[in-house]
Amino acid sequence: AQSVTQPDIHITVSEGASLELRCNYSYGATPYLFWYVQSPGQGLQLLLKYFSGDTLVQGIKGFEAEFKRSQSSFNLRKPSVHWSDAAEYFCAVGLMIYNQGGKLIFGQGTELSVKP
Amino acid sequence: DGGITQSPKYLFRKEGQNVTLSCEQNLNHDAMYWYRQDPGQGLRLIYYSQIVNDFQKGDIAEGYSVSREKKESFPLTVTSAQKNPTAFYLCASSIVSGASTEAFFGQGTRLTVV
Numbered sequence: 001a002q003s004v005t006q007p008d009i010h011i012t013v014s015e016g017a018s019l020e021l022r023c024n025y026s027y028g029a030t031p032y033l034f035w036y037v038q039s040p041g042q043g044l045q046l047l048l049k050y051f052s053g054d055t056l057v058q059g060i061k062g063f064e065a066e067f068k069r070s071q072s073s074f075n076l077r078k079p080s081v082h083w084s085d086a087a088e089y090f091c092a093v094g095l096m097i098y099n100q101g102g103k104l105i106f107g108q109g110t111e112l113s114v115k116p
Numbered sequence: 117d118g119g120i121t122q123s124p125k126y127l128f129r130k131e132g133q134n135v136t137l138s139c140e141q142n143l144n145h146d147a148m149y150w151y152r153q154d155p156g157q158g159l160r161l162i163y164y165s166q167i168v169n170d171f172q173k174g175d176i177a178e179g180y181s182v183s184r185e186k187k188e189s190f191p192l193t194v195t196s197a198q199k200n201p202t203a204f205y206l207c208a209s210s211i212v213s214g215a216s217t218e219a220f221f222g223q224g225t226r227l228t229v230v
Contacts, residue, residue: 041224041226042223051216094214101147102217104219106151107158
């Protein structure tokens, strides 16, 4: 069955430090991959997405992610974290189900805390 | 402004009662979705709809019902059959129903059973 795994439930980084959030997926074909961010009590906002082509994709707020087929990974990175980046981050895979349409499968989420 | 509106933001329900969560979008999107969010479990799909008058069960549909009578609206009813309804509910929409289409999310409704 298709699945998305985010191994880290909670990560704490210092402001100005680099960040990498891990995401692994289980899917037979080339997946459609997304990263979303959620502030407390709010909805989700799309950071970036990968469909095909260049495996390094750029997103909003200075985030980027790299698709590695050999490792079934789509890790999110940011060179220098700001206090406003504290939030929960979700990795997702887009699936197409025959005769039922498309849907997103989400990982469990990684909560990011930023130390001053 | 275009977007997705969920109401109410907070909802309290007594045990044994049905309750309906509203989701309206003015993005002219064909597809709409309902997700449930619990701490440490990510988002789990309850129901989704590709077009008007059609919807599909997601991974955790038991105890929930939906309707899609209008393109703009996709209300979710949490029935008394849902044994653990306390959660954060998110509605989303996308232009079309496809694996590659970005979903746009509402601000959520927090349901608490009292």
